[in-house]
Amino acid sequence: MSGSEDTIERGRPCEVCATPTIPWHLLGGGSLERCPDCGHLRRPLTSAPAHHRDLAYGGDPSLDTIRTALTFRSLGHRGVRSVFEIGYGAGALLRHFHDAGAQVSGVDPGQLDVDVDPLVRDHGRLWSGPAEELPDGWVSADLVVGVHVLEHVIDVHETIRKAVTMLQPGGCAVFLTPAGDSWGPKVYGSNWWMLEDPTHVRFFSADSLARAAAGAGLSDIRVDRLVLDSVTTDIGSLARARGRHRPDGVLGDKRVLAAGAVTAPAVLAMRSLAKRTRPTLRLVAHKAG
Template identity: 30%
Template sequence: MSKIPETKSTGSRLIKTWSTPVGKEKNRPIPCALCGGAEFSPHLFCEDFFYVRCRRCGLVQMNPQPEQAEVTRRYREGSGTAYLSYELKNEPAFLHLQELALADAGFEELERDLRARSSQGRVLDIGCATGALLEKLRDRGWAVSGVEISPAAEYARKERSLDVRSLPLEENRFPNASFDLVLASHLIEHLNDPASFVREVYRILAPGGYCIVTTPNISGFQARLFRSHWRSAIFDHLYLFSIKTLSRLLTQHGFTIERICTWGGLAAGLAPAPLKRIADRAAKFFTAGDVMLIRARTAR
């Protein structure tokens, strides 16, 4: 029987953590996923796990961390129907946030570029959940596909008639240059091997294709303020990227960075609404938001 998702207190709200472990997990020490370094400094201590910072490149990662098979089991077996119910209940709000993020990424400009190249636009949404965003993109004329290893994949296939694969990205073996756009929203921080993921994304993108990655920003204001109590320092996040480390990960695997933006100055409930609005605007202006988005592109 699936467990109810655990929560982590941040002092102002409870953050759901959906990757519920299935039994006792095997953990192992790993080298830095960005530079391969083996020297780390303690960085964040969070309840029963901790993050370290690579002394060579600055990447923050959970170390030791669960093996890949254990992480996959979390999402397939540990989340159960509770995750699907949560996604469906919050689907309109989540979709709205995704659409705002795409606007920040210059999505309409991206569409015009593809139309100028006479491309229909083939998009892969990795971690697509129930497929709400893919459905919207299909309505705009895109050829859509998704990857989702949780029970939400079945909903996307049955209720929305979407092509959603239930295997991790690398195991789907998509042909070279299969897509013009790859989306990965709040996904890369959950992966054991983000470098392998980025290499695979580059391979399956067409020349001049786009990748849009959204993830928590450890170089943001909230992360610096709350540190171990930051709302994104939770046990399902194996990596906590900064703008610098995520940019380096993308560029060292061939991508060119085209746009970086952040948002989120203070979480809801931490300050009166007028102060929150000011903090949100400042965080976005100074690229110090709680969440970051990077739009990158393959060579043409």
């Protein structure tokens, strides 16, 4: 940040706690709106970091398959009878739950423009459109999950509120989202890989994510930081810092992916020792019974 927080002109209110935000000038150019109270970050209407890829999706299918399997295992799927996913994409995670015997449902605006798994499409209850437009209580599920979706939506409070209406009493909500209070934006600045996606409009801190969940009426709230999620974030950020920019994202470069595979053990060791190097927050909370 350039200058002191006391002398920088304050901006629009934080969308989580309503505290006036402060421009955070990033290494390499551009700025984000930062809340000095809860640490929440938003992309401003102007001066946003550049070098976006063309589309929201910028991953690697093989890595996504591995991440989906790990996410499924981490959700404690045994005993889950019904699941509702916000942002189901191609339906890969819902397919895992379907195969485990759960009733599956979800909502997705179709921004990834991908084909949905045939079994999920045929046997799931799916809504195509913004989550904010869902009727309250459209389904009743004992698990609601959103994997890297809250950073995209138009109205994050309404999205979480809708999720709560889909939960049965005592049901569990799990959300994964990029950590705005990780070392990424500080160390990599405008080259942080999470800024490559043009549809990432906000980045939660652990504090702001917990506050948003509490504001939606969730309880028993826990926020932690994942070691294994988004393993290629650091190598992607370093590639961007070296000037590698592609319309499909830096992870479309096989050389970058190969470097990510080589450096993965060191990255995971670093994350095991320093929590702030972990780029993903996980929220686990419950609806009162």
